[in-house]
Amino acid sequence: MVNLVSVKSKQLNVIGEISAVYNKCNMLYGVQKAPNISDTIILINLLDGASYSIDLLKPRWRDWYDKLFAVSSDQRYVALLYEDTLGPVYREFCYIYDLKNQEFLDGVISTDMIHKTSFGVGVDVTVGHSFDYMEFLSDNDRLLLVTVSGEVMIWSMSQQRMLWAVGSSSHTITGFALSHRFKTFVTAENTAYVRAGMLGPHYTQYETLHLNRDHRQYKRPVGRFGKSDKLNVGDYLRLWNIYSSELLQEFDIQTQIEHLQFSPSDSLLAGTEMRVIRKFKHRRSYGLGNVAIWNIKTGQKIQTLPEPAKPIGFTQDDGYLVVQLDDTQIRFWDVQTESWHESYQFDGVITSAQMTDNDTMVALERRDKVDGLPEWYIHQIVLD
Numbered sequence: 001m002v003n004l005v006s007v008k009s010k011q012l013n014v015i016g017e018i019s020a021v022y023n024k025c026n027m028l029y030g031v032q033k034a035p036n037i038s039d040t041i042i043l044i045n046l047l048d049g050a051s052y053s054i055d056l057l058k059p060r061w062r063d064w065y066d067k068l069f070a071v072s073s074d075q076r077y078v079a080l081l082y083e084d085t086l087g088p089v090y091r092e093f094c095y096i097y098d099l100k101n102q103e104f105l106d107g108v109i110s111t112d113m114i115h116k117t118s119f120g121v122g123v124d125v126t127v128g129h130s131f132d133y134m135e136f137l138s139d140n141d142r143l144l145l146v147t148v149s150g151e152v153m154i155w156s157m158s159q160q161r162m163l164w165a166v167g168s169s170s171h172t173i174t175g176f177a178l179s180h181r182f183k184t185f186v187t188a189e190n191t192a193y194v195r196a197g198m199l200g201p202h203y204t205q206y207e208t209l210h211l212n213r214d215h216r217q218y219k220r221p222v223g224r225f226g227k228s229d230k231l232n233v234g235d236y237l238r239l240w241n242i243y244s245s246e247l248l249q250e251f252d253i254q255t256q257i258e259h260l261q262f263s264p265s266d267s268l269l270a271g272t273e274m275r276v277i278r279k280f281k282h283r284r285s286y287g288l289g290n291v292a293i294w295n296i297k298t299g300q301k302i303q304t305l306p307e308p309a310k311p312i313g314f315t316q317d318d319g320y321l322v323v324q325l326d327d328t329q330i331r332f333w334d335v336q337t338e339s340w341h342e343s344y345q346f347d348g349v350i351t352s353a354q355m356t357d358n359d360t361m362v363a364l365e366r367r368d369k370v371d372g373l374p375e376w377y378i379h380q381i382v383l384d
C-alpha cells in the first residue's frame with residue numbers, strides 16, 4: 001500500500017509569470033521573459049534555482065513563442081519555438097540553443113519541411129503549421145517533434161537534417177507520449193474533420209534528399225503504411241516504433257483520448273477518455289473524462305477509474321497511478337486492487353506535475369494574489 005512519507009515544500013524566488021514549463025526526465029524548468037530587457041528570456045531550473053539568460057535569435061519575421069520548449073537530459077540543449085505571423089501561411093520554427101557554449105546551432109526545423117503531399121486522389125494537402133510536442137531522445141542528439149495535424153519527425157542535431165518524418169492526411173493529434181525506454185511512442189488521433197475528397201487515414205514516410213540554405217527540404221516518398229483503403233472517421237490510439245516508424249499496436253478506444261502516460265516498464269498506458277459535452281455540425285466540444293488503463297501488448301483496456309482526472313504517472317513498480325482530479329487535488333490509484341488510496345490537497349492551482357525515478361511526485365503550484373503577482377511553490381511528495 002502506498003503511503004505519503006513526507007511532503008517538502010518551498011516557495012520559489014520567481015517574480016511574475018512563468019510562460020511555459022518543461023517537466024520531464026526528472027527535470028523541471030520554467031521560462032519567462034526578462035524584465036525590462038527586450039529579446040531576452042530567462043530559463044530557470046525550478047528544482048535548484050539555477051537560471052540562464054538567453055539572447056533570442058530573432059530573424060526579421062520570426063518572434064519567440066512561449067507555448068512550448070524542451071531541455072535535453074544532459075541539460076545542455078534547449079529547443080525553442082518561433083512563429084511567423086506575417087507570411088501568407090502561419091508557420092512555426094524550432095531553434096536549438098547550446099547552454100554550454102551560449103549559442104544557437106545552425107539548423108532550423110520548421111513545420112513546412114514536408115510542404116505538400118499527394119494522397120492519391122488528386123488533392124495536394126498543405127500540412128499543419130503548429131508544433132504540439134517536442135522531446136529530446138536518449139542520445140541527446142535527436143529531437144522528436146509532433147505537429148497538431150499529425151506529423152511526427154525526428155531531427156538530428158549533429159547531421160543538421162531530418163532523419164525521418166511521418167505525415168498524416170487527415171488526423172489531428174489529441175495526445176502523445178514517448179515511452180520511458182525511448183523505443184516507442186503513442187499517438188491519440190482524431191479524424192472527425194476529414195476534408196472532402198481525401199482518403200484517410202494513412203501515413204506516408206519521406207526520405208530527405210536535400211537541405212538548401214533556406215532550410216527547405218525536398219523529399220520523395222519511400223513507403224506508405226497504415227489504413228489507406230477506406231475513409232474511416234473516428235478516434236485512434238496507436239503505438240509506433242520510434243526507429244522504423246512501424247505501426248505496432250492499435251488500442252481499443254471509443255472516444256477522444258488525451259493526457260497519455262506510459263508506465264515505467266512500458267507495459268501499461270494511461271490516458272483520459274474525454275467526454276462529449278456538445279455536438280455541433282462539424283465539431284464536438286469535450287470535457288475531462290475518466291482515466292483508462294490499457295495493456296500495451298494486447299491493446300485492450302483493462303481498467304477505468306471512477307472519476308474524471310488527468311494521469312500524472314505511475315510508480316516505478318507499475319503498482320500505482322497518480323492522477324490529478326481537479327486543479328488542486330491529486331490521488332493515488334491502486335492498479336492491483338482497483339481502488340483509491342492516499343490523496344493530497346494543494347492550496348493553489350497545480351500547473352505541472354510528474355513522477356520521478358525514485359517514486360517522488362514533483363508538483364509546481366501557483367497561488368494567485370489579489371493585490372500582487374502570483375507566488376510559485378515546488379512540492380516534492382515522497383512515496384513509500
